[in-house]
Structure formats: structure tokens, C-alpha cells
Amino acid sequence: MAIDNVAGPAAQRRRARQHESVGSRVFDVLNVVILTALAAVTVLPMLYVLAGSFATEAEIDSRPFFLWPQHFATDAYDYIFTGGTFVRALLTTICVTAVGTVIQVGLTLTMAYPLSKRFLPGRTLAINLVVFTLVFSGGMIPTYLVVRDLGLLDSYWALILPLAINPFYLLIVKSFFQELPEALEEAARIDGCNELGVFWRIVLPLSKPVIATFSLFYAVAIWNDYMSPLLYIEDEHKWTLQVLVRQLTAPNADSENALNALEGAFFPQQGVKFAIIVLATLPILLVYPFLQKHFAKGVLIGSVKE
């Protein structure tokens, strides 16, 4: 089902436009105005933060809202990049996201493939094992205790392993594998491939779009995760970017201390809050065009089709 089919009934009606009532045309104009306002309200806060991150402290304090700084300043970025804290948090987040995504996608694909084989004895049991976790879970504290008992507290693995497979994604990928033409795999099997070979040489190359989609799904989820570091990470040297954002912008935050302040350097108190938000958001916005294309499809495979 294509949501790209955006023209819908409206385009069809365009032909009948000349016969339409005044009320109908007034509505059309109003509709565009309302939705444009909605889009503006959505985007303006982000643009303000971007502009604010390049403004001087005085300008942030004196102008309540602006989209272009009067005096262009990079104090905030200079300060953030010279202290070690931000760079460390950035590298941590990038590494955890990269390693985590590879692990999560790998586990999801390898588990989804056998689950897609209807002939496999025990498959139904495994599927039920997965589906049940959608309805019921142990919850925060029992999961925390498991992570603790595994000795993963204050370990980067705690940010990856407890979320290693998203059951929703797993079931979607499983459905995708089920739709692949069986004949191709059969041919490879006759040529002497074992199941690993079929998976590696036939199935994975056919699944590139799905792999791309779910890599993005997982990567964004890890990048944005705040709860896992809150639960499992105490050591401030292991802070991720989201935690740093929080530490800098929380009410009554001691931002200067959170950034390991540089002795004697000018500290842009407000500017760093703007800049850190921009820096933590930037990667998401860079992949957004891809996200938009793939995510919408993923959501729909997951729901409407059923």
C-alpha cells in the first residue's frame, strides 16, 4: 500500500473545481493556512535553537525569539569542543551506536530467517516465545537485576544487549523473508549450498532494502536512548550524548561542571545549551531523508498490511 499516492481524492476533484461552492474554496485556502502554520510550529523551535547556538550570550538573553543571529558567534561550539567531555561522549555514542546496530541487525536477521521457514519443527514455539514478550514483560526492575547479575552495570554492553532484538522488527523481517521466492533458495540448495550458504548468498543480497531500513531503526533508537544509560551507567566518563544534553540543560544544571569547565575560559552559559542540542540532533537530521523514506514503509509493513 503506497502512501506516496498522495494525490488521493483531492486531485480527482480538481477537475470538478469550477462547479464548487464558495465555501469549498474558502475551506481549501484555510486548510493550506492551517497546515502551513502547523508545519511552522513544528520546525520553528528547532530553527530557533540552531540560530541561538550561533548567537552571543547577550543576544540570547535580550531577544526572545529569532531565526538569524545579529552577531554571529561560535563561542559555544568552541567551548564545547575544547573540553574533553563532549568529544568523549560523542565518540562513546558513535561507537555504541555502530557496534550496537551491527549486533542488533545481525541477531534480528539470523533469528528471523529460520522463523520464516514454515517446515521447521519447533518454529511455532519460537514464534510464540517472541509474541508473548509483546504483551507482557518482566519490567524495569527485574531487567535491571538481570543486567546487574550479568555484571554489565557501567558497561557499554548494557546499552546494547538488553535491547538487542526488537520483537516487532523481528516479526516484520520474518514476514519479509516469508515473501521471498522459495524457488531461488531451492535452486541454490540443489547446487549444493547448505542453509547458511543460502542465507548468505541468496537471501541477504535480496534483503538489502530491509537491512538498510532496520539498521536505521536500530541506530536511531540507540542514539536517542536515555533510559538505558540512566539505569545502567553511573560513571560519568561513560556518559552518552543524550545524558550530556540532559546534564547541561536540566533545571538548576551545573553546566560548567558537567562539561569539565576550562579554568578561566569564558563560559557561554546559555549558548552551550543551544549548541549541545544542535550537535546531538544533527546526525538524526542528516539521515532524516533516508529515515522518512524507509520508516514510513516499515510502519506500514508492520500494521496496515496485516
Added chain:
Amino acid sequence: MATDLVPGVTPETPKTSPPPPDSARRRQRARTIASALRHRWLYVMLLPGVAYFLVFKYWPMYGLHIAFKEYLPFLGYSGSPWVGFQQFETLFSGPDFDRLMLNTLILALLTIVFVFPAPIVVALLLNELRTVFVKRSIQSLIYIPHFLSWAIVASLTYLLFSVDFGVLAGFIHSIVGGEQTDYVAQESWFRPIIVLQLLWKQTGWGTIIYLAALAGVDTQLYEAARVDGAGRWRQLWHITLPAIRPAIVVMAILTSGHLLDSGFEQIWLMTTSLNRSVSEVFDTYVYYIGITQGAYSYSTAVGLFKGVIGVLLIAGSNWLAKRLGQRGLY
């Protein structure tokens, strides 16, 4: 959350055949074992995933039994003494329960009244747009906040409501008047701000499911309605709304299943020492009592109570949907 939809799970219906005679059954079992051996690589592939589910999903479920114990870390799961329903009694009779329930339910109610219908309205408006380019552009813009983390959204909120320079703080002040204060910290503004954040972050993304349903409507229906003299309002009422009704029902069931799940990250990030009386909900309470205070058994009991209610809510709303003649989730 829009990704929380039910994926393509088709329930496997076991083939019901008359029970085979003994020898046939043995032969069948031999066949199953032979098939299992032939597909050993598939089992090897299955193994890491199953291990994940057992360790990180089912081991915690086993751990839930400490809700009926007085769990002490140095005694471990098995050594801690059983206490029956004592933790639950503490919860239900304690001073926190009413407040938690009230806060959670009020947020749920606000979500149903304001946040749930918003994507439906916006989807209907988008559907009436005549220019494809305008529609695409607006969609691209209003989807963006879905991908921002709650930490970012909370920080953005704190900036916009900053006492010193926040534009929204100034805006509210100009309407409400009185003394300029820190609205984010105040009890009375906590709930409106939570709703605003949810609207800002999720409305655009939430339209996707409804737009998909709308794209599937047969345009001939509209033609026929026009020929019969139906205006746009009547077309909306008689064609468009019925077309998205199944999607609305599914979303309603999913939402009601999560009534007690206030978004943990969002609420935790917006909680201040001043607004605690209205901001504390089950999820944040579990974290506070369990992780920061170390009352593992009690907090597990709170979480279990919430989880069981959640299952009942899903089952109940699904039953209701079927009673009302809609296709449910299962």
C-alpha cells in the same frame, strides 16, 4: 508510538487430523527428527536470538517472583524469604497509591482527549490538500520531531520556557499575566506541557497510519457520491471516515493497552522537585523506589501490578472492539 503496531503475525493454525496409529506416529516422529537434523544450520541460526529472549526477556519474567518475596541482594533470588502479597498490600494501602493512580489516569485521559484525535484530524486535513507538492512538504516537516529523543525535546522545552529568555514563557506570561515564573517547574503547568510535547512530537508521525488507510479508498466512491450530489462534508462523513475506522479502532486498542504506561523518559525528564506531586506516575515511581532507593521487591510489585493491568486493558478493549462489530487485533 506509531512503531508499536502489531506486525505481520499470522497465527499458525495446527492441522487437526485424526490421531494416527502407533506405528504411523513413530514414523512421523522419525520424520520430524530427520527434518530437524537436515535443518541443523537453521537451528544454529536460531540459537543466539532464542538465547537473547531467554536471558533478557524471560529471565526478568522469572525475576518477577521477587514481588512476592522480600528480596535482599546478598541472599539472592532463592535465599530471600517469601512474604506473599505483603508488597502489594503496602502499595494499595500506602500513601502513594492514590496519587500515583490519579496522576497516571489524568495523563492517560489527557492523552485520549487531546493526543489521540490530533493525528486523525491532521490526516483528514492533509487528505483534502489539492497540491501534491504542498502535501509532501508539510508531511516531511511534521514527521521530523518523531526522530528526536526525549532528552532533546525536554531540553528544547526548558529553553523555550526559560524564565530569562524563553519565548513561550513570555507568551504565556502575556496571556496569563501576574508574576513571571518558571512555568516548567510549577505543578499547574506540568500536565499542559506534557500534552504539548506529545502533540508536537507525535502528531505528524501519527498521521501515517491514517493516510495509508485513506490512500486505499476507491476514488470511484467519491465520484459516485458527487454524482449523487454529496458535498465535501458528506463525502467526508460517509466515505472517508468509514474508510479509516478500522485504523482508528486498532490505534484505540493499542492506546488503551498502554494507558498506564506514561512515557517514562518524557515524564522523568520533565520531573522537578517542585512538580513531583502531579508528575509522579507508576513508571517513574518504580525507578525512584527501585533504583535510587533499592527497594527491589516493592518496586517489582508495583511494576507487576501495572503490567497485569496492561494485559487486562488490551484484552478488554479488544473484546469491546469485537462487540462493536470491528475487527480486533486478534
